[in-house]
Amino acid sequence: MMTGLEDLYREIILDHYRSPRNRGELPEPPAHRTEGFNPLCGDEVVVYVLVDAGTVADIRIAGQGCSISQSSASLMSAAVKGKSVEQVRDLIRTFKSMMSIHEARLEEGDGEDGAPGEPVDLDSLGELAALQGVVKFPVRIKCATLSWNTLAQALDELETAGVS
Amino acid sequence: MTGPLDVAAVKKDFPVLAQQVHGHRLVYLDSAASSQHPQSVLDAMDDYYATTHANVHRGVYSLAEEADRRYEAARLAVGRFIGAPQPQEEVVFVKNATEAINMVAATWGRANLHPGDAVLLTDMEHHANLVPWLMLAEERDLELRWVGLGDDYRLDLDDLDRLLDGVKLVACTTMSNVLGTVTPFAAIAAAAHDAGAVVVADGAQSVPHLATDVGALGCDFLAFSAHKMLGPTGIGVLWGKAELLEAMPPFLGGGGMIRDVRRDGFSPNVLPWKFEAGTPPIAEAVGLAAAVHYLEAIGMDRVHGHELSLLAYAQRILAERFGDDLHVFGPEGTEDRGGVLSLAYRDVHPHDLSQVLDQAGVCVRAGHHCAKPLMRRLGVPATARASLYLYNEESDVDALADALESAGRLFG
Numbered sequence: 001m002m003t004g005l006e007d008l009y010r011e012i013i014l015d016h017y018r019s020p021r022n023r024g025e026l027p028e029p030p031a032h033r034t035e036g037f038n039p040l041c042g043d044e045v046v047v048y049v050l051v052d053a054g055t056v057a058d059i060r061i062a063g064q065g066c067s068i069s070q071s072s073a074s075l076m077s078a079a080v081k082g083k084s085v086e087q088v089r090d091l092i093r094t095f096k097s098m099m100s101i102h103e104a105r106l107e108e109g110d111g112e113d114g115a116p117g118e119p120v121d122l123d124s125l126g127e128l129a130a131l132q133g134v135v136k137f138p139v140r141i142k143c144a145t146l147s148w149n150t151l152a153q154a155l156d157e158l159e160t161a162g163v164s
Numbered sequence: 165m166t167g168p169l170d171v172a173a174v175k176k177d178f179p180v181l182a183q184q185v186h187g188h189r190l191v192y193l194d195s196a197a198s199s200q201h202p203q204s205v206l207d208a209m210d211d212y213y214a215t216t217h218a219n220v221h222r223g224v225y226s227l228a229e230e231a232d233r234r235y236e237a238a239r240l241a242v243g244r245f246i247g248a249p250q251p252q253e254e255v256v257f258v259k260n261a262t263e264a265i266n267m268v269a270a271t272w273g274r275a276n277l278h279p280g281d282a283v284l285l286t287d288m289e290h291h292a293n294l295v296p297w298l299m300l301a302e303e304r305d306l307e308l309r310w311v312g313l314g315d316d317y318r319l320d321l322d323d324l325d326r327l328l329d330g331v332k333l334v335a336c337t338t339m340s341n342v343l344g345t346v347t348p349f350a351a352i353a354a355a356a357h358d359a360g361a362v363v364v365a366d367g368a369q370s371v372p373h374l375a376t377d378v379g380a381l382g383c384d385f386l387a388f389s390a391h392k393m394l395g396p397t398g399i400g401v402l403w404g405k406a407e408l409l410e411a412m413p414p415f416l417g418g419g420g421m422i423r424d425v426r427r428d429g430f431s432p433n434v435l436p437w438k439f440e441a442g443t444p445p446i447a448e449a450v451g452l453a454a455a456v457h458y459l460e461a462i463g464m465d466r467v468h469g470h471e472l473s474l475l476a477y478a479q480r481i482l483a484e485r486f487g488d489d490l491h492v493f494g495p496e497g498t499e500d501r502g503g504v505l506s507l508a509y510r511d512v513h514p515h516d517l518s519q520v521l522d523q524a525g526v527c528v529r530a531g532h533h534c535a536k537p538l539m540r541r542l543g544v545p546a547t548a549r550a551s552l553y554l555y556n557e558e559s560d561v562d563a564l565a566d567a568l569e570s571a572g573r574l575f576g
Binding site: 004005008009014017040042043044064065066067068137140143 | 186514515520523531532536539545574
């Protein structure tokens with residue numbers, strides 16, 4: 001593999017890309033369906049989430065996209081299934097702060113030595129930590145966060161609807 | 165001039181191409197998005213700022229007169245480049261091709277298109293030649309009609325006469341930014357004129373690569389951008405027939421575009437300044453003129469000939485090395501074709517392809533190329549697009565093929 005790319009395309013990412021977990025649809029209702037788009041590249045993700053008694057009882061991912069957006073969605077689906085909505089929201093926050101480190105550095109105009117933002121507890125992310133290499137490739141950050149933003153939106157919509 | 169292009173000499177004129185990316189020679193295959201600049205363009209703009217800058221059209225001192233002279237000389241150079249019969253009146257400097265088409269929609273369109281009127285577009289258009297008409301259609305309740313795309317990646321013109329019946333305006337690209345297809349624009353324009361329609365040409369992709377003559381194209385308006393033809397960003401051109409431009413209301417209001425302003429109104433300036441409100445992009449016009457001079461010195465026929473021979477090489481090499489694993493969305497062969505190769509490689513997503521190619525210093529564009537209706541027609545969300553220009557050579561195509569092979573190994 002060429003230099004640098006191994007940070008982006010970790011084996012676990014390629015594995016989730018080739019064999020995505022929780023791929024498909026859920027009947028709605030009772031599941032809730034939310035679409036997310038990346039207008040830059042045309043990638044789209046559809047998140048089906050079933051919330052039962054404050055818990056993400058099931059989740060399915062549809063749509064199409066690059067290896068980063070698809071593997072991130074797959075890893076996300078495996079990580080959130082069975083967790084409480086509150087735990088899922090915490091995980092979304094942690095994941096997005098891991099993805100925002102580089103953006104913060106860019107704004108400081110300092111690519112190397114800039115102080116990162118909130119320290120991110122990578123251990124709490126488990127397999128998701130494999131996606132941290134994405135921050136070295138700023139244009140791909142939106143690929144990695146697409147499914148997470150879509151899930152966050154789905155949870156917001158459910159909250160507004162009084163479901164969770 | 166005749167004979168093949170001396171690419172090695174051309175490359176030396178482009179300082180940006182001398183650099184390394186990720187330890188590899190920069191292989192720039194994204195000129196359909198934006199081209200690079202020869203030193204002469206950079207020098208012309210530097211010299212303008214270092215020796216000449218003043219605002220145009222109002223100064224009565226030598227410096228301003230020289231700024232004026234260079235700005236208007238650029239207009240004449242551009243007019244000559246596209247065969248404009250009256251360059252002094254008909255060449256309007258705008259921000260880019262997008263703004264040029266928006267200007268036609270907002271001025272000619274608002275003055276001439278009324279509820280129920282029909283506008284004919286094609287499935288090949290860039291968003292720049294779609295969204296202005298979609299906006300106007302919504303505002304004016306226009307009927308939009310579409311020339312479809314054939315399976316040969318060319319416009320399906322079988323129904324053209326029926327589609328043109330009663331149409332007021334036809335807006336069509338001269339060359340697809342995704343497929344590389346050169347459209348039979350002159351034939352479409354002639355049929356459109358027979359039907360009584362006004363014809364807009366989106367020349368953003370063809371003007372930088374093919375010899376252009378507005379009379380031969382038969383368009384009423386031609387839009388293009390400087391930054392795709394070796395010139396700077398921030399300037400583009402709307403060419404229009406003088407009688408149409410005369411009859412159109414102004415676009416932006418402000419300084420420079422007026423003859424008189426009173427408390428109760430204004431009267432617009434004469435062409436072309438009627439459409440150039442505010443301080444124009446003067447240094448950019450000077451840079452565009454230098455780009456035109458550079459292309460003219462080489463000769464557009466040689467530029468296009470070089471691109472076609474490189475295209476044929478790329479088609480052959482890619483077919484030999486990848487066979488059915490690689491698909492090119494575009495007409496086979498080089499007839500009515502420009503040097504654009506939209507690729508699908510196995511099921512590797514274009515973004516992943518582009519990322520792997522970047523590690524080898526190879527720049528291609530991944531995405532929908534601002535042509536979402538066309539992508540829907542092709543049945544893909546995105547492609548990876550390699551586009552050729554006069555500074556590319558066979559070794560660039562080889563580097564592309566090598567990098568594609570790496571991507572195949574990674575995602576295999």
